[in-house]
Amino acid sequence: xxxxxxxxxxxxxxxxxxxxxxxxxxxxxxxxxxxxxxxxxxxxxxxxxxxxxxxxxxxxxxxxxxxxxxxxxxxxxxxxxxxxxxxxxxxxxxxxxxxxxxxxxxxxxxxxxxxxxxxxxxxxxxxxxxxxxxxxxxxxxxxxxxxxxxxxxxxxxxxxxxxxxxxxxxxxxxxxxxxxxxxxxxxxxxxxxxxxxxx
Amino acid sequence: xxxxxxxxxxxxxxxxxxxxxxxxxxxxxxxxxxxxxxxxxxxxxxxxxxxxxxxxxxxxxxxxxxxxxxxxxxxxxxxxxxxxxxxxxxxxxxxxxxxxxxxxxxxxxxxxxxxxxxxxxxxxxxxxxxxxxxxxxxxxxxxxxxxxxxxxxxxxxxxxxxxxxxxxxxxxxxxxxxxxxxxxxxxxxxxxxxxxxxxxxxxxxxxxxxxxxxxxxxxxxxxxxxxxxxxxxxxxxxxxxxxxxxxxxxxxxxxxxxxxxxxxxxxxxxxxxxxxxxxxxxxxxxxxxxxxxxxxxxxxxxxxxxxxxxxxxxxxxxxxxxxxxxxxxxxxxxxxxxxxxxxxxxxxxxxxxxxxxxxxxxxxxxxxxxxxxxxxxxxxxxxxxxxxxxxxxxxxxxxxxxxxxxxxxxxxxxxxxxxxxxxxxxxxxxxxxxxxxxxxxxxxxxxxxxxxxxxxxxxxxxxxxxxxxxxxxxxxxxxxxxxxxxxxxxxxxxxxxxxxxxxxxxxxxxxxxxxxxxxxxxxxxxxxxxxxxxxxxxxxxxxxxxxxxxxxxxxxxxxxxxxxxxxxxxxxxxxxxxxxxxxxxxxxxxxxxxxxxxxxxxxxxxxxxxxxxxxxxxxxxxxxxxxxxxxxxxxxxxxxxxxxxxxxxxx
Numbered sequence: 001x002x003x004x005x006x007x008x009x010x011x012x013x014x015x016x017x018x019x020x021x022x023x024x025x026x027x028x029x030x031x032x033x034x035x036x037x038x039x040x041x042x043x044x045x046x047x048x049x050x051x052x053x054x055x056x057x058x059x060x061x062x063x064x065x066x067x068x069x070x071x072x073x074x075x076x077x078x079x080x081x082x083x084x085x086x087x088x089x090x091x092x093x094x095x096x097x098x099x100x101x102x103x104x105x106x107x108x109x110x111x112x113x114x115x116x117x118x119x120x121x122x123x124x125x126x127x128x129x130x131x132x133x134x135x136x137x138x139x140x141x142x143x144x145x146x147x148x149x150x151x152x153x154x155x156x157x158x159x160x161x162x163x164x165x166x167x168x169x170x171x172x173x174x175x176x177x178x179x180x181x182x183x184x185x186x187x188x189x190x191x192x193x194x195x196x197x198x199x
Numbered sequence: 200x201x202x203x204x205x206x207x208x209x210x211x212x213x214x215x216x217x218x219x220x221x222x223x224x225x226x227x228x229x230x231x232x233x234x235x236x237x238x239x240x241x242x243x244x245x246x247x248x249x250x251x252x253x254x255x256x257x258x259x260x261x262x263x264x265x266x267x268x269x270x271x272x273x274x275x276x277x278x279x280x281x282x283x284x285x286x287x288x289x290x291x292x293x294x295x296x297x298x299x300x301x302x303x304x305x306x307x308x309x310x311x312x313x314x315x316x317x318x319x320x321x322x323x324x325x326x327x328x329x330x331x332x333x334x335x336x337x338x339x340x341x342x343x344x345x346x347x348x349x350x351x352x353x354x355x356x357x358x359x360x361x362x363x364x365x366x367x368x369x370x371x372x373x374x375x376x377x378x379x380x381x382x383x384x385x386x387x388x389x390x391x392x393x394x395x396x397x398x399x400x401x402x403x404x405x406x407x408x409x410x411x412x413x414x415x416x417x418x419x420x421x422x423x424x425x426x427x428x429x430x431x432x433x434x435x436x437x438x439x440x441x442x443x444x445x446x447x448x449x450x451x452x453x454x455x456x457x458x459x460x461x462x463x464x465x466x467x468x469x470x471x472x473x474x475x476x477x478x479x480x481x482x483x484x485x486x487x488x489x490x491x492x493x494x495x496x497x498x499x500x501x502x503x504x505x506x507x508x509x510x511x512x513x514x515x516x517x518x519x520x521x522x523x524x525x526x527x528x529x530x531x532x533x534x535x536x537x538x539x540x541x542x543x544x545x546x547x548x549x550x551x552x553x554x555x556x557x558x559x560x561x562x563x564x565x566x567x568x569x570x571x572x573x574x575x576x577x578x579x580x581x582x583x584x585x586x587x588x589x590x591x592x593x594x595x596x597x598x599x600x601x602x603x604x605x606x607x608x609x610x611x612x613x614x615x616x617x618x619x620x621x622x623x624x625x626x627x628x629x630x631x632x633x634x635x636x637x638x639x640x641x642x643x644x645x646x647x648x649x650x651x652x653x654x655x656x657x658x659x660x661x662x663x664x665x666x667x668x669x670x671x672x673x674x675x676x677x678x679x680x681x682x683x684x685x686x687x688x689x690x691x692x693x694x695x696x697x698x699x700x701x702x703x704x705x706x707x708x709x710x711x712x713x714x715x716x717x718x719x720x721x722x723x724x725x726x727x728x729x730x731x732x733x734x735x736x737x738x739x740x741x742x743x744x745x746x747x748x749x750x751x752x753x754x755x756x757x758x759x760x761x762x763x764x765x766x767x768x769x770x771x772x773x774x775x776x777x778x779x780x781x782x783x784x785x786x787x788x789x790x791x792x793x794x795x796x797x798x799x800x801x802x803x804x805x806x807x808x809x810x811x812x813x814x815x816x817x818x819x820x821x822x823x824x825x826x827x828x829x830x831x832x833x834x835x836x837x838x839x840x841x842x843x844x845x846x847x848x849x850x
Contacts, residue, residue, distance in 0.1 A: 040459075067466065191469055
């Protein structure tokens with residue numbers, strides 16, 4: 001997809017929320033949806049199972065209006081976290097301008113986090129995307145849970161964030177860190193405009 | 200330049216957009232080559248779209264190219280007021296003179312002429328006179344010429360003879376660029392989203408756009424917090440000031456939680472910082488060259504490409520092409536100034552085409568008439584009567600353009616003025632010096648008439664302005680010829696300023712030439728007036744000796760030469776004529792000239808001259824049948840009476 005189109009003067013950013021099942025990706029989008037003025041948001045599409053698990057993906061378009069003469073749109077996607085939906089994840093990941101890796105801070109979910117992270121890298125590599133250059137932000141979600149159940153940001157960094165990308169502690173249910181994460185990934189994506197040719 | 204000029208109204212502060220690019224290109228062309236391209240230039244647009252700005256920018260640019268140029272700016276009312284005042288004080292000539300001696304006249308708001316038909320004649324004559332004299336005229340109006348009801352057809356025709364361009368309302372990009380520039384000039388720090396919001400509003404007119412900006416700036420000045428988008432909208436919608444400021448203070452950007460507002464601010468900052476940085480750099484380059492009227496499509500493609508590295512390469516290649524185009528434009532202006540305004544010289548994608556245009560113009564360039572091969576300063580005889588003029592000529596050749604400029608050679612007919620003029624011309628010819636223009640006033644006038652008929656005065660003018668020296672024979676013939684005097688006046692100034700030699704010949708002092716404009720009189724009198732007198736005895740003898748040596752194989756007796764040299768003669772030409780009659784008479788008898796035969800010829804000549812005088816034959820400067828003024832000795836004014844022939848033959 002084209003990130004920036006100078007002819008039509010449009011900026012379109014596709015951001016994919018990635019992570020293991022039940023890490024809070026859809027919760028992030030729901031919080032954003034609630035906080036965005038109605039005029040600025042499109043309809044949130046969520047294909048979920050009866051047990052409220054994302055079956056296919058969530059999609060939330062955001063119209064940020066004109067910025068410096070560019071009509072700016074953000075498209076937020078989530079991927080299904082369950083291992084068996086890899087084909088869907090690959091599809092959603094295509095053309096992503098940035099990825100938010102939503103990690104579950106619970107200590108017992110560390111393996112799932114690692115597996116999902118590895119899956120992300122594999123899928124990106126399969127699409128010929130250089131992981132080192134794609135804007136990625138780590139969100140350590142569920143930091144609001146009792147401390148004995150979760151890993152600290154330092155511990156999660158140690159375990160997951162070996163590239164040292166930006167990380168944000170969050171509690172998506174209460175909204176903590178949700179916009180901070182979105183802002184961080186958006187700015188990273190936009191700052192790459194001067195470096196990257198249109199996709 | 201008029202004090203009414205606004206120093207801020209330059210090309211640098213004029214924001215280029217699709218709607219005004221053509222007008223800016225044309226304005227640049229006339230500013231750089233006033234009088235050569237698009238004359239008159241007529242710019243029209245709705246109100247508040249920058250006509251006056253562009254008009255004054257032409258004035259500023261013209262002066263920045265050459266500070267010695269004279270530029271006048273006036274509104275139609277100024278023109279009328281000045282015209283009426285000059286008319287009432289009978290100073291119309293000096294009024295006209297004031298503008299005719301300038302390089303550029305800018306007339307604003309000519310649409311009012313439609314309501315004043317009595318003014319049209321005067322304005323038409325004024326514009327026509329200026330344009331004909333090579334003075335660039337630029338006019339502005341809030342309506343295109345055909346829509347100026349009541350406008351005289353002749354006026355329309357004159358305007359159509361130049362270039363008519365319109366300025367369209369600015370598009371979003373253009374509006375945003377204007378706002379950015381003005382906010383910067385005002386030192387106002389407004390967020391990109393606020394500027395974009397102002398630009399998005401439907402304003403047809405730059406003045407209104409800037410009015411909106413001013414309101415935002417005013418609110419921002421009294422607000423203790425940065426004005427938000429919502430507050431800005433409220434301000435522009437005519438909302439209550441306190442409410443708008445309260446809206447800003449609430450930080451409730453879109454009436455929802457602050458989080459989205461903070462996110463949007465971050466995104467805006469990132470876009471401004473990143474999108475704008477390289478894009479704006481490139482846009483600055485686009486604007487810079489657009490402002491100068493260049494086609495920037497190539498750069499705009501780089502902008503659309505969205506790759507910073509490629510953009511840098513594109514800028515380098517573009518600027519190389521522009522440099523070459525500037526050189527090519529200068530080259531073509533020297534040969535054919537009408538082509539200097541060709542859009543090809545403003546289009547870096549047509550460099551190859553521009554090269555061809557220059558090549559063709561150089562091939563087609565016809566140099567001005569040069570000095571005749573028949574004359575040389577080395578064959579000009581030095582005597583008491585010629586030494587002053589000859590020595591001045593030698594000084595001119597030693598230091599052309601700096602020692603005696605202009606040199607005016609004065610003398611009666613037939614004393615060798617033309618010989619000396621062409622001799623100087625030949626002496627000035629050096630391989631690296633360029634063309635020497637050397638011609639007679641009559642030829643010069645004829646050429647101008649043809650150029651006017653063929654509508655190619657600028658290129659004809661350029662031939663002479665390009666010359667490294669200008670030598671004009673019989674300048675006294677231009678007395679009473681206003682148009683040619685205008686041309687010579689401007690040519691004179693151009694050449695003198697660049698220290699190129701000017702030489703004129705005349706049968707009388709400039710101040711004695713009837714109908715010669717004062718400004719030319721003062722310029723000619725301001726040079727060196729070198730007199731060639733009627734030939735003295737020594738010169739007459741040298742002339743005859745040389746003539747006999749060249750024409751007769753056997754030596755002629757000294758007594759014959761002495762006798763003939765002793766005869767009074769007003770000119771070298773009459774000495775030569777006498778010698779020729781003696782040679783012809785001797786040839787008829789199959790002899791070398793003798794004292795007796797010389798005396799017979801002299802006697803018959805005297806008889807013939809007295810007969811001519813008795814019939815009252817005119818002499819000196821007379822009007823030729825063609826209407827020009829000719830020297831009697833140089834035209835067949837009247838075929839000789841058969842009686843003259845008979846007496847001549849008998850002699």
